Amino acid sequence: MEFSLQNSIVNFLQQCANGLEIGSFYALIALGYSLVYGVLRLINFAHGDVFMVGAYLGFFISTALLAPEGMSGLSPIATLILAIPLTMIFTSLLGVSLERVAYRPLMRKGAHRLYVVITALMCGLILQNGNVALLGASHSAFPELVPVVVYDVWGVNINNVMLFIVITAVLVFLALHFIVSRTRMGMAMRAVSWDKFALPLMGIPLNKVIVFTFVLGSAVAGLGGFLHGMSYPVLEQDMGASIGWKAFIAAVVGGIGEVRGAFVGAFLLAFVETMVNAFLPSTYSDLFAFSILLLILWHRPTGIFGRPLTAKI
Amino acid sequence: MQRYAINILLCAAALILVGLAHAGKLDGYVLHVITLIGINCIFALSLNLVNGYMGEFSCGHAGFMCVGALTGALLSVALFTDSTLFGTAIFASHWAPFLFPLVLIGAMITAALAGLIVALPSFKTRDDYLAIITIAANLIIISIFNNIDAIGGPRGFLGQQQTINAMSNFIKLPWMLIWTLIGVFICVIVIRRLMTSTYGKGVSAVCQNEVAAEMMGVNTNRVKIMAFMVSSGLAGLAGVLYAHHIDYVNPKSFDLLKSTEGLVMVYLGGMGSITGVLMAAVAFTLLVESLRFIIPMLNNGLHSIGLLPESYHLDQKWAWVFIPLMLILLMRFRPEGFLGNRELTHVFPRLKRWITLK
């Protein structure tokens, strides 16, 4: 291929488009990290694996709906419309039960925060390895629910699934932003992060807020998992670790605890990664992503949107 | 004399162990497990310095082990063996038993320097954010080594065990076991001496109240650099021993799962307790190894009482479901670990008569 300015512009735009798609997945996971951290000051390390479980649940639910045994199944579109909310419901149940079974008893006991973080890390390991142990390392293939249509915009390839994913991510972000900043529940969520003890004074029980946060975060992660399955049909058990970690970094870079931060951080990270991939072997993308994280945290420990920490005497 | 009883006892135990191994009374697997226990002891003790005594939450400790393992392996190959990578050996192979400490020291120094990746950001960052930095450091280190093709990249590096073989050719002794025991000994001594000195107590002061520490004349930044460098240097020691024991190191063996193993041992034993962490390292290694036997037994048992369908078999993949589960239960019901931040001598004060604390 002849190297020309036009080619490199097209290449750049193509990478931008890819970055938008990957950024959407990061955003959908990062939002959950941020929500939970904002309320509980807990890094919910199991969250990436909730995303992974979402992808698998989406796979099982949609294959089951498409072709239930002995019956003719639903049409792909009807499956899509039904499977997405079902996946979200199941992942939010998973998120809430993690909170109930693993985190809440520890927190109620007044255990050191780090113990809760380690417990979360362990829960993630259980989800990931439990999945490997149950399903084996065989790769499951996500059914095609929407026929992929590729548009060629000035040489840049964009497909309908990609568009769907990016639009969904933006809508989810706007919805969450609205919930956190405008609704009574959102106000309560913000209040908890400031003062856990003043919250009951507002007339909202603390546990309700916490459960609500986990429902929101896990449902969005489940949605992310489902969409990821639609775009990359081969499912792997370690996607919770690989994509989840990146999303977590995105949340931190943006300022963990801030919904806006998670969103901006996700796209920032995705762009950096795709740009690195465009010019260097793909094995370098991790190196760059994590180095950027390190540098940002070093100079601005609380991320782009985070409130700077002030020590008091 | 009485005060040295335990020290003498431990030395005797080590000698007996080496003697048994030398006489061939221990089979290869037992020897392997014992060596692994030793390596895990060093790894866990080194992590304990940061997570236990200094109260930071390093989740990426395996990264420093990785640095130690790979630089140690490279040094070992370069110094003592003929290889395509470095050409002929620098020293004749019969020098190996005497000059092997060079490899250990080299690996420790590089690992300690790698510790700066975490130490420098720790001036401004604490808690969660520092935890994230340690994770990033771990992933960065792995991905650096993955991208160096000369040492095999993701495929890994091998050949360093020839150094150990060269030692055995020179004098027939269980060298791997000997070096591991020496490593554990050094590690315990260094941490013990450090933490009983006023200099080292600066680390505890930073843990408990950093502001007061700085205000009372403790150079907290220097304390942090020191703690992180010692900690990662010792992790490097664990790494170089591991590399020579397994004879094959690829960066993937030192991912976050390995770091998590370190965390499990530290929190199982009790943060800031040397004896507790040593006990935990032994218990944890034995547990992981015993799952190799327990899981098939469980599988047979469940099949025989018909709780598992014939088509499904429990296999080793369940090991890493059981291990985190156990840790979760531990956190829930005994969050302070075996000993909390106390030593065995605090739990059983009578032991004090038999042991020197210096």
Next chain:
Amino acid sequence: MPLLKISGLTQRFGGIQALSDFSFQLEEHEIVGLIGPNGAGKTTVFNIVSGFYKPTEGKVVFNGRRINGLKPHQITALGMARTFQNIRLWNNMTVLDNMRLARYAWLGYSFWSAIFRTQRYRRAEKNIENQAREALEMMELTDYAEELPKNLPYGLQRRVELARALASKPRLLLLDEPAAGLNSSDADDLIHFIRWIHDEFKLSIWMIEHQMKVVMSLCQHLTVIDFGCTIASGTPEEIRNNPDVIKAYLGDDTL
């Protein structure tokens, strides 16, 4: 030459002016006080002087040397020690170890001496141990040497903190509300005590205090600040009758 000379100190946090144009001077062997209503910026002054904050503007000279810009531990090494409004002891180590650590800036041995237990290390540690015990003895805390500070009653914890500050042998001692949480008779003890350490160790003391009894009976000179501005300074007598001070404390209406 004054021991401590502060000129034109200003501290802004974002848009908030916590301290504006604060100037102050303290002579050797003086006891002076810094008073003012809550949130007036008193602790901010101490935090700047002890190096915890970097002032936006201004200069702090201690013992002839400019110290703003130095790290707190460097300032401690120059001979300044402080206590805190809310007690900040190291609760995970014994009272004796707390005293030991106050000698940290004068350790006199390196990491390697600690690892190899050199002669130098042993001599230095012995020295530190002696000075730590001395500090405890002086403050009548020897009985509690092996206790953890968190297990001691509040009054004793305050004393341990004071002992720790004295163990670093300061020339200037900053006391941030030493009488906070003490009842009237404890406060009387404290007054005697501070007077005693002042005479015994020939040191200068600068204190923030709310209990007027303590301030009035100890301090030779007082500075009053409100909203970060100096509103008065003078002898306790002058301050007591200064209308601005009364207004700052009691509000306008009462006049």
